[in-house]
Amino acid sequence: MAAKPEVVCFKQVQEMVENGDELPHRYIWSDMNSNYGPVDLNVPPATEIPVIDVGRLVSSSSAMDDELVKLRSALSSWGCFQAVNHGIENWFLDEVRQLAREFFHLPMVEKQKCARSGNDYEGYGNDIVLYENQPLDWNDSLYLLVSPQDRQKLQYWPQNPPSFRKVLEDYTASLGQLQEILLKSMARSLSIPEDSFLNQYGERPTMYGRFNYYPPCSKPDLVFGLKPHADGSGLTFLLQDKQVRGLQLMKDNHWFSVPIMPHALVVNVGDQLEIMSNGIFKSPVHRAVASSERERTTLAIFFLPDPSKDVEPVEELVDDERPKLFKKVKHYTETYFNYFQQGKRPIDAVRI
Ligand SMILES: O=C(O)CCC(=O)C(=O)O
Numbered sequence: 001m002a003a004k005p006e007v008v009c010f011k012q013v014q015e016m017v018e019n020g021d022e023l024p025h026r027y028i029w030s031d032m033n034s035n036y037g038p039v040d041l042n043v044p045p046a047t048e049i050p051v052i053d054v055g056r057l058v059s060s061s062s063a064m065d066d067e068l069v070k071l072r073s074a075l076s077s078w079g080c081f082q083a084v085n086h087g088i089e090n091w092f093l094d095e096v097r098q099l100a101r102e103f104f105h106l107p108m109v110e111k112q113k114c115a116r117s118g119n120d121y122e123g124y125g126n127d128i129v130l131y132e133n134q135p136l137d138w139n140d141s142l143y144l145l146v147s148p149q150d151r152q153k154l155q156y157w158p159q160n161p162p163s164f165r166k167v168l169e170d171y172t173a174s175l176g177q178l179q180e181i182l183l184k185s186m187a188r189s190l191s192i193p194e195d196s197f198l199n200q201y202g203e204r205p206t207m208y209g210r211f212n213y214y215p216p217c218s219k220p221d222l223v224f225g226l227k228p229h230a231d232g233s234g235l236t237f238l239l240q241d242k243q244v245r246g247l248q249l250m251k252d253n254h255w256f257s258v259p260i261m262p263h264a265l266v267v268n269v270g271d272q273l274e275i276m277s278n279g280i281f282k283s284p285v286h287r288a289v290a291s292s293e294r295e296r297t298t299l300a301i302f303f304l305p306d307p308s309k310d311v312e313p314v315e316e317l318v319d320d321e322r323p324k325l326f327k328k329v330k331h332y333t334e335t336y337f338n339y340f341q342q343g344k345r346p347i348d349a350v351r352i
């Protein structure tokens with residue numbers, strides 16, 4: 001099916017809920033749309049998702065070695081962990097959450113000042129419609145490129161709350177430092193030079209933020225808050241809602257719900273790190289479900305290599321026993337969105 005430009009503009013989900021609209025057909029998920037099974041609100045909790053103590057990763061004791069083993073195992077099984085002792089203060093995480101909530105609670109006309117225009121991916125809105133019959137997700141989002149700073153499109157950045165830009169930039173700067181620690185630790189956990197992954201990010205790596213708002217849904221068993229997908233990033237940091245669960249992750253063909261740890265960050269491997277690690281680290285398929293009663297707000301920060309830079313499996317991770325699994329790629333995410341909206345995995349297109 002060929003991509004076609006967006007022709008229809010859908011109402012924000014939040015607006016439909018406020019108006020008491022019937023659930024539109026376009027949001028109802030049918031099994032035909034997915035290789036990943038139906039909506040299921042009651043999957044078991046992923047109590048085994050590892051919790052990684054970042055402080056131990058930077059200590060120079062035997063605690064570090066233990067934590068590296070745990071990290072490697074987390075990333076090659078779940079592709080995900082909950083990071084604690086990550087250096088970002090609890091009160092600041094709460095401030096970031098508050099910022100997101102405040103934005104989504106502004107009057108619609110105020111939010112529309114940041115509305116996505118045409119086929120631009122950035123800004124406030126809901127799903128870009130690229131395909132006929134593409135089912136829609138039960139969320140509104142605000143998607144922004146945060147760095148490199150000279151590529152920011154400030155016309156999409158909220159003026160309100162007034163602290164928006166500062167808080168988002170401070171938060172992402174802290175995550176940038178955390179990301180560097182983690183990428184080095186991940187390389188060390190595989191006994192390869194610690195810059196092996198970082199080097200592939202190039203001089204001008206990209207970072208995007210996606211604020212997700214999932215309003216309550218009268219029929220949450222018929223919709224996805226966010227359809228099953230894997231991230232096209234290198235690494236993703238998710239700040240979950242403190243009260244309302246919704247994130248589900250697939251492991252060995254079974255779905256699990258990711259527990260809320262209020263001051264932990266959910267870190268997951270994206271496709272580009274799976275490629276760099278020659279498939280040792282897994283980019284997990286995940287999705288979000290809606291709740292019948294409560295709204296849910298999350299913030300995902302995606303770190304990506306410079307799009308014009310080649311990304312490929314690290315040389316030391318390729319040998320006779322483990323041949324190269326992926327082709328060299330660049331501009332990965334430009335192909336990514338199309339696949340996502342068709343429910344396909346872009347990483348399958350770059351497998352050897
Ligand atoms: O909101 C969530 O729980 C998941 C968000 C997510 O997967 C994404 O924005 O890519």
Ligand SMILES: [Fe+2]
Pocket residue numbers: 229230231286300
């Ligand atoms: Fe995601």
